[in-house]
Amino acid sequence: MKKIVLVALAVLVAGCGVDPVKMNTSDGSSRYFMNCGDDKGACVAKANELCPNGYTISNENNKTQMSFNAWRGSSESEITVEVQCK
Structure with missing residues (x-):
């Protein structure tokens, strides 16, 4: 059982x-093209890694959807960006 939990945790962390x-x-x-989920900072970090000489964001989308728990005030955001290295 402990092994299954560790494998599941590893899959979740890798998917982030x-x-x-x-x-x-x-x-x-x-x-x-990058899908940031709800963390644009993760895409910025990846863009800095991919483009050490800088980059421009050529397209950015932020789509927010109300979740199943909307009555609690929660929503889900999906941010996508396209970057071009300089």
Whole structure:
């Protein structure tokens, strides 16, 4: 039982990271699409890691949805960004 709990915890922690998707554009440049969940800071940290010379955010979306517990005042946010390295 203890082993199952540790494996489940490892899967949850691994799922919390930002996984960028590299996209090649028609002009030959590359952009990274990232789903930040509700933590834009995680995407900013990943963009700094991917682009040590800086980056520009070419597209940002913030979609907020009311959750099942909306009557308690909770909501779920999904932030996505596209960054282009300089």
